Amino acid sequence: MSTLEIKDLHVSIETDQGTKDILKGVSLTINSGEIHAIMGPNGSGKSTLASTIAGHPRYDVTKGEILLDGEDVLEMGADERAQAGLFLAMQYPVEVPGVTMTNFLRTAKTAIEGEAPKLRTWTKEVKDAMEKLRIDADFANRNVNEGFSGGEKKRVEILQLELFKPKFAILDETDSGLDIDALRVVSEGVNRAHEDNGMGTLLITHYTRILNYIKPSFVHVFVDGKVAEQGGPELADELEANGYDRFLTPAAAAV
């Protein structure tokens, strides 16, 4: 049983126009086995939260804490966070020329586990996981994300999630750009990791579509860098019906 706590998190970034505050006091607690959906309009800070948890150097935490089982995550480098059990499935996975998937996956697994995986079982594990996600076996020999389609990149993110077995996964708009078949395959992968490893999940999305496949127990609505409302799955249904309008124009919603 693990806990990821985010306490009163304030985050800013440097832009050409000066410092811009993005997160303005976010608090969330996620336990092992829980699925939390973070929903909100574009520009509300959802992806900033994801990147900040993963340790992207662009984001500057000005106030607040992130704790993983009481350990200060903000003190850790991006690599140490992954080693501690955090995983970010990126919205835009990066192409790394000249580095094969096979080499990359083995290097990462070795770093996370602290020792190299046993070659025979590892190769089989990778092969099986790729099959389940309907990733062509040939991808193992290709360079990381190079020339992959948007949907293929997302599948490869979930492949890593299944292989690295994190305590907590943050899925940053994993559903964007996926057709319905890919969405189902990717969701199945997340659900497997959830069931097999008791993974806690922070599912960031703009649309409710993915929630038909990955069922959250908690829904948080993000508006202007803060959690504007939280509730159970019924909140997602309400958003599906009414959209984000009432959060954006509170005066109108009150009428």
Next chain:
Amino acid sequence: MTETPEKVAGVEVGERRISIPGFTEEGENLAAETNSAADHSHGGLGESKNVTSGAGSRTNRHIGFDLSGFPDPTGREEEWRFTPLKKLAGVLSDVATDGAGTDREPVEYQVSGAVEGVEVSTLGHGESPRGAVLQPADRAAVVAYKNVDDALHIKVTEGTEVAEPIRVDITGKAAGVRANSHLVVEAEPNTKAVIVLEHRGSADYNGNVEVKIADGASVSVISLQRWDHDAVHVGQHDAEVGKDAKYKHVAVTLGGKIVRLNTNFRYAAEGARAEMYGLYFADAGQHIEHRTFVDHNSPRNSSDVLYKGALQGETARTVWVGDVLIRKEAEGTDSYEKNQNLVLTDGARADSVPNLEIETGLIDGAGHASSTGRFDDNHLFYLMSRGIPEDIARQLVVRGFMNEIIQKIEVSSIRESLAEDLERELRISGH
């Protein structure tokens, strides 16, 4: 690393840059734009579009076998402006190989892998096909041409497919001592061969290579510059690619004090594919210069050029100048060239100059790109976010960067030994 095709490491390239539709920050892709421009051109289809002019144009470059056409360079010439000429004095003078004809020659040549169907001989001045492909384009090339009595001739006879590479080991035995060299590779129709030129040791080496690829032949020339740190090497490698033939030239330059290679190809007919790939790693005190010239002189051929370099240490210096000329008659050309440099430490300098001249709008594609920079932080973050520590992530990114060229070499033993050499280079800077 960001793509910056217009600004090239502090070098003024503006006046020689062409201004044509289709230019983007990611490089260029001109096919659609130039074709549509041709469709609406004022003079009708096929009208010549002179997009470059003046001394920089490859159409105006002097070529020939007459030494008087190539006065001693001053350093102001287009083809010499990046080169440390003083240090090249030993290879630009019109002199014979030191101790020529004796056993005191400074460079030894060893040919191996010449199986049945491969003939190894020599060609004197005036003996065909010597000089049929080579078009000396600077003083270095012409003095080497003049001063070699017997050129090494490797002929792959018609229909022969050579499974193992034909190796020419070129070993320098005396730093600072002049050697001229000339290799003629002749691939007859429907042959297949890989020729490996491996340069080691040290000398003041001036070597020409000409490669004649007949119709339907497939030839790779892998030129490895693994010289000792005090070697000087200038050379011109020319090829003429026949109908439906394939040619690949790979230059890997790791050693040598100064290496300046001009690699060029042109076509004899249509339907050919020709490629030039390069990988270089410059340490402190090294000057590594590669110049490539693709002459699309006939229709419906394709070409690809990719050179990648890494630099580390104060005064490490690299130059890449990539010329592509698509002549008026070269309709249906498909061409691309790119150079990428990874600067690992302060104080190194990479110049990168892609030049594209297009004289016809009726092409399938013509693009170029150049980038010079440090690590891409996004690559690092991606790898680190998977638990990979920063130092290992950097290693992966650098190795991956260079691996793209290594992957082009079809000989696994060379791929492996180059990977080892690169590991040694990288250990110097702690990557």
